[in-house]
Amino acid sequence: xxxxxxxxxxxxxxxxxxxxxxxxxxxxxxxxxxxxxxxxxxxxxxxxxxxxxxxxxxxxxxxxxxxxxxxxxxxxxxxxxxxxxxxxxxxxxxxxxxxxxxxxxxxxxx
Amino acid sequence: xxxxxxxxxxxxxxxxxxxxxxxxxxxxxxxxxxxxxxxxxxxxxxxxxxxxxxxxxxxxxxxxxxxxxxxxxxxxxxxxxxxxxxxxxxxxxxxxxxxxxxxxxxxxxxxx
Numbered sequence: 276x277x278x279x280x281x282x283x284x285x286x287x288x289x290x291x292x293x294x295x296x297x298x299x300x301x302x303x304x305x306x307x308x309x310x311x312x313x314x315x316x317x318x319x320x321x322x323x324x325x326x327x328x329x330x331x332x333x334x335x336x337x338x339x340x341x342x343x344x345x346x347x348x349x350x351x352x353x354x355x356x357x358x359x360x361x362x363x364x365x366x367x368x369x370x371x372x373x374x375x376x377x378x379x380x381x382x383x384x385x
Numbered sequence: 386x387x388x389x390x391x392x393x394x395x396x397x398x399x400x401x402x403x404x405x406x407x408x409x410x411x412x413x414x415x416x417x418x419x420x421x422x423x424x425x426x427x428x429x430x431x432x433x434x435x436x437x438x439x440x441x442x443x444x445x446x447x448x449x450x451x452x453x454x455x456x457x458x459x460x461x462x463x464x465x466x467x468x469x470x471x472x473x474x475x476x477x478x479x480x481x482x483x484x485x486x487x488x489x490x491x492x493x494x495x496x497x
Contacts, residue, residue: 283425309485318389318475319428321485364427366486371416371435372443373486377427 277303279367281376288355289384296350296379298365305367308348310339312361313378319364323350355383387411391476391489398466398496406461406492408476416479417459418443418486419451421472428475434459466496 278301288294298308307326311319325332325341325348332339338351352359362380366373392407410417415436420428420443430443434453448470450462459478463470473493477486 281427311486316491318477318488318490319486321487324485366428372418372430372433372441374430374444375420375428377425 277301277374279365279374279376281363281365281379283377283379285380285382287382287384290356292355294352294355294359294381294383296363296365296381298348298350298367298376300346300348300367303367303369304343306369307367308339308341309366309368309373310337310348310350311364311366311375313364314361352381355381357383357385359383388487389476389478389489391474391492393492394490395493396495398463398494400467400496402466403462403464404466405463406474406476406494407458408460408489409458410476410478410487411457412478412480412487413456414478414480414487415456417453418477418479419449419459419461420475420477421445422475422491423472431461431474466494468496470494471496 309324310322313319323339325339336353340349362378364378366375389410418433419431429445432451434440437456452460473491476489479486
């Protein structure tokens with residue numbers, strides 16, 4: 276069955292460093308991957324979408340990569356700030372409906 | 386511009402009671418979705434509606450029914466609530482999945 280997995284261990288980094296979240300998928304080839312952030316008590320908020328024919332996408336301090344050989348997407352936040360602390364989710368689809376990973380909690384310490 | 390509005394925000398039910406969670410979007414999106422979120426499980430798709438007049442099962446549909454009332458509204462019904470349905474429920478909408486989903490703020494449901 277289709278599976279999408281994220282590292283469920285929390286990621287703790289120092290302010291100013293680059294945070295990297297990992298998303299791996301198995302048993303299918305998604306047409307695109309999406310990344311979201313979720314703050315406690317709120318709904319997820321869309322950040323970036325990357326298609327299977329795109330290697331990399333950037334938006335301000337955010338960068339997403341899509342490696343179809345490794346079946347993996349990486350989400351980078353450069354020059355991280357305490358306000359970046361949240362849970363990051365990746366979602367994948369090849370049929371229009373998103374299946375999400377379990378999320379990785381990022382804590383940026385000042 | 387409200388985006389996706391969910392009601393109610395909180396609900397406590399007794400086992401066996403029924404209720405309907407309401408969701409409305411004002412972005413003229415074709416597709417709408419219901420997810421549940423449990424600790425450590427991420428977001429799991431319950432049902433979705435790719436367009437007005439269609440609905441399909443997601444990963445965890447058992448115990449739920451949905452109605453796509455019109456293009457704006459997509460409701461989720463629990464006919465006989467069970468403690469295993471204690472969760473946070475999120476509604477989302479998108480334009481056929483591209484350019485991201487817009488999520489509501491969630492309904493926190495407790496079944497005792």
